[in-house]
Amino acid sequence: MTSIQQFFHNPVYFGVVLSLSTYGIGMLLKRKFKLALFNPLLISIFLTIAFLVVFRIDYKTYNEGARYISYLLTPSTxxxxxxxxxxxxxxxxxxxxxxxxxxxxxxxxxxxxxxxxxxxxxxxxxxxxxxxxxxxxxxxxxxxxxxxxxxxxxxxxxxxxxxxxxxxxxxxxxxxxxxxxxxxxxxxxxxxxxxxxxxxxxxxxxxxxxxxxxxxxxxxxxxxxxxxxxxxx
Structure with a gap:
């Protein structure tokens, strides 16, 4: 397993980094094109799914890190x-x-x-x-x-x-x-x-x-x- 693949399968960092990165891309696209269709969350969802499919990473591995972001739902509300x-x-x-x-x-x-x-x-x-x-x-x-x-x-x-x-x-x-x-x-x-x-x-x-x-x-x-x-x- 290469160092990049090891990073992808590291549950502590991978889910958070992927979620924030794809959302950041969505924000950039929304700012550039200023269209409602370029919703950052929608873009983040599609990019995350595409990434997991392309690199054959199962959802469980991704969610091990991404679930920590969910803890922010209640305080943000x-x-x-x-x-x-x-x-x-x-x-x-x-x-x-x-x-x-x-x-x-x-x-x-x-x-x-x-x-x-x-x-x-x-x-x-x-x-x-x-x-x-x-x-x-x-x-x-x-x-x-x-x-x-x-x-x-x-x-x-x-x-x-x-x-x-x-x-x-x-x-x-x-x-x-x-x-x-x-x-x-x-x-x-x-x-x-x-x-x-x-x-x-x-x-x-x-x-x-x-x-x-x-x-x-x-x-x-x-x-x-x-x-x-x-x-x-």
Whole structure:
């Protein structure tokens, strides 16, 4: 085994280096082309998969190092409280609209999954696996474990939802002529969690703050709602 191959199979360094390197490439491409399609996380996913396939490195070896990055999910989510604190007066002023918007978003998400489950005749495990698709991974994993769904599938669905929200957010807002910053933030955060919030923060401080709030509140509501909706199938 060559020194390069030894490095690839060193679980302490390899996963972290590959993850950060591919994400960095994604950031460079996004900065250069300035297109929503060049989402850094999406590019990182494709490049990482391609690298593992080309060099025939199994996922377990990669994840031995990459899993340490996952430990940052919870503290990074908590840090989203900072922009919310800075816009606290605006939150109090629009409290009723914010609550109605988040609750509506959570109910729409759960009901949509329920209808799709009926349409495609999913079994209970597959159904509950999709219920937390619009909340952050740190909360979604706990929900699915409690409901006895498929955790790897849930993580994949959550990432896809977030990436799609990040890419499509501006287009959807223009399509439905949503111009109010508070409404933008609530819509993005409730539907596409932290990855969508990254886009909301690009749109403005108010959008970012409201989206950050939506992540927390919609996550808590989904924990309760998923337990209720899981009884339907």
């Amino acid at each position: 908590v840090c989203l409280a900072v922009p919310l604190y800075e816009q606290f007066d605006l939150l109090k002023k629009n409290c009723r609209a914010v609550i109605i918007g988040i609750v509506s978003g959570v109910i729409s998400s759960l009901t949509g999954i329920f209808l799709l489950a009926l349409l495609f005749k999913m079994d209970h495990s597959a159904y509950v696996t999709l219920l937390p698709k619009s909340i952050t991974t740190a909360i979604g994993i706990g929900v699915v474990q409690e409901l006895e769904g498929y955790v790897p599938v849930t993580v994949t669905v959550i990432v896809i939802t977030g990436v799609f929200g990040n890419i499509a957010a501006e287009t959807v807002l223009r399509l439905f002529r949503i111009t109010e910053p508070v409404a933008k933030g609530i819509a993005i955060g409730t539907s596409s969690h932290a990855l969508g919030t990254a886009k909301a923060m690009e749109l403005g401080d108010v959008e970012g703050a409201m989206s950050s709030l939506s992540i927390v509140v919609s996550g808590l509501l989904t924990v309760v709602g998923a337990a209720v909706w899981s009884c339907f199938i």
